[in-house]
Amino acid sequence: MGKLSDIPVIEEKKSARQPRLSSDIAGKVTETLGTGANAKDSIVYYTIKWAFIAGTIISVCVMINYCVYRDKVSDFTDDVKKIWEMVVPIITLALGYLFGKSQK
Template identity: 45%
Template sequence: MADPKVPEGTSGSVGKKAPEPRGNAAGKITENIGTGENAKNSIVWMTITWSFIIAGTLSLLLFSLVVAEKDFKYLDEIKSVWSIFIPLITLALGYAFGKNK
C-alpha cells in the first residue's frame, strides 16, 4: 500500500542523489584529467612527462647494452629514439605556451 504523504511517482527519498551507473568511462576519464581547459593542459603535460619517461628508459636500456658489450653501435639507436620523442615534446610545449587567449 502506498504512503499517502508521498506523491505518486516519487521514491520517497527526498534530497538523495540517484546512484551513477557503473562502468561510466567518461566519469573516470574526467576524474583523472579534469574538464575543459584543465583537461587540455593535463593531456599536454602527460604527453611531455610520458615522452621523457619512455625515451629516457629506452635510452638507459640501450646505453646498458653499450656498456655491457663495449660496442658503440647502439648509440645510433639512442639517437633514433630521441629523434622520435623530441618533436613530440616540442610540439606539446609549443601548444602549452603558445596558445592565445
C-alpha cells in the same frame, strides 16, 4: 526442481534521484585529467612527462645493451640519437600547443 515461475522476482525501486550520465560525474579519467580546459592542459603535461620518461627508459636500456653486448653492438650513440629524434618532436609539438594556445 521447481518451475521458473517459482523464482522470486526482485523489483528495483526507482528513486527520484537517479544518476545522470553527463560530464559532471567524476570517473577515472576525470579524476586523473580534470574537466574542461584543465583536461586539455593536463593531457599536454602528461604527454610531455611520458615522452621524457619513455625516452629516458629506452635510452638507459640501449646503454645497458651496449655494456652487456659491447662486442656485437658497434656504437650506442646513434641509437640514442634516433630515440631522441622521435621523442623531441613530440615534446616540441606539445609545448607549441600549450604556448600557442595561450597567445589568443
